[in-house]
Amino acid sequence: MTRRPLAALAAAATALTLAACGSGDDSADTAEATGGASSDSAFPVTIENKFGTTEIPAEPERIITIGFNDQDFVLALGGTLVGERELIGDYDATQRPWAQDLLPDDAVPTVGSDELNLEEIAALQPDLIVGVYSFIDQSVYDQLSEIAPTLAQTDEYADGATPWQEQTLLTGRALGVEDEAQELVDEVEGRFEQAVTDNPDFAGQDIAVDLTGLGGSGHYLLGQDDLRTQFFSDLGFTVPEASTELSAERLDLLDADVLVMNGYDQAALDADTLVAPLGAVTEDRTVLIGQYSSPVSAALGFGSPLSLPYLLDQLVDPLAAAADGDPATTVEQPTS
Incomplete structure (x- = not known):
């Protein structure tokens, strides 16, 4: 896999720490309310991305995230993780409290850290690979797409700069829960709007x-x-x-x-x-x-x-x- 620039390396390093405090419970409640509502009627789904077209024929049941934060988006929308990218840094990301109620009971297998292990990804037999915040290139995307439909970022934003709102909506479309994704965006944006009003x-x-x-x-x-x-x-x-x-x-x-x-x-x-x-x-x-x-x-x-x-x-x-x-x-x- 192509080495990422300094900004990307820094992003990966910082994307490794999470914390304990009050909003974790609220986030878990939100995820439970919005997740798991996909319908077969939402499929097939076609999503244009930076490298090509992601075609998802049916509701994904085995999802691998290859981005440095994509697992949060999948979990928030009720997706089932069977593999994820290992984050780089000192913090144990499995301890992030806002996702604790959503994490699988068993540890999720990892499929590489700075470098992706394509063989391990294929062995987990995913039916969707999510990598909006993955910094992959065309070559890696092509290889991943041979394994399963692969969701990458669009070409509207610089690598690693897709707004969280867009990332949520892209992931929601891929999982067949677009309406629920919009509700989640609206809820979190409401928190920001209140903070702006107060300050x-x-x-x-x-x-x-x-x-x-x-x-x-x-x-x-x-x-x-x-x-x-x-x-x-x-x-x-x-x-x-x-x-x-x-x-x-x-x-x-x-x-x-x-x-x-x-x-x-x-x-x-x-x-x-x-x-x-x-x-x-x-x-x-x-x-x-x-x-x-x-x-x-x-x-x-x-x-x-x-x-x-x-x-x-x-x-x-x-x-x-x-x-x-x-x-x-x-x-x-x-x-x-």
Whole structure:
């Protein structure tokens, strides 16, 4: 399989942490309400994707997810997983609380991590392969399509930047539960709308989402081409157009109205003598998501209709404190 670029590697690394807190139960209730409602009348299904056409003749009963977050979308919509891609990083993704009530009783076999194992995929005899957030190329797609119908991202978005709403609806179509997928999108969007209403200060403020510890200066500014920034855009913040690795001379780009540091806790920030003096830090306009093994970092990486409600519970209050324009306001950092 083709090696992914730095942004994709970072996405995979962060997509590995999830967390415990109140919204997990709500998400499970939502999934139970929307999942498992597919009908034979919905099939056959034809979906155009970046590499060709996905033709699904009947309701899928054996689904393999090859993306770094696709399992959440399938579970949320009542699909049955028989295999999934192993996530890269320190966090045990099987512990993600918002999916606990939806996970199979037995461990789901994995079919590779950075590299997909096509033989293992074929051996599991899937009738649908889902890889909207998989970073596969045409060659791999063609090989997978010989095994089973394969759902890939469309060509409307950059690799890895399909909005969660679109990913939910694509997955819903593939599973024959398009109406239920729309209901799930509407419900989660309602949570965002309430957060926006409660926090008008978010609108139009520039936000820098920093992925730390990767090459060069160790800082990577995420843009609209990375799914993790969509969480902040949906709250009204303004995000840079494109992701970019920052040299030590351009760390000033982190000094936005609000700075979010993914991969840093307070100790790591204090030790970074180049970032610690920035105004966003000294004026307490910084939200620390934590190390990549933290559940909040993983929730941001998954960016799914299961993880996003949890993330709203964790980050809206810290973001509000960081965005209020008052340096005296203490930002209470998120806790798992």
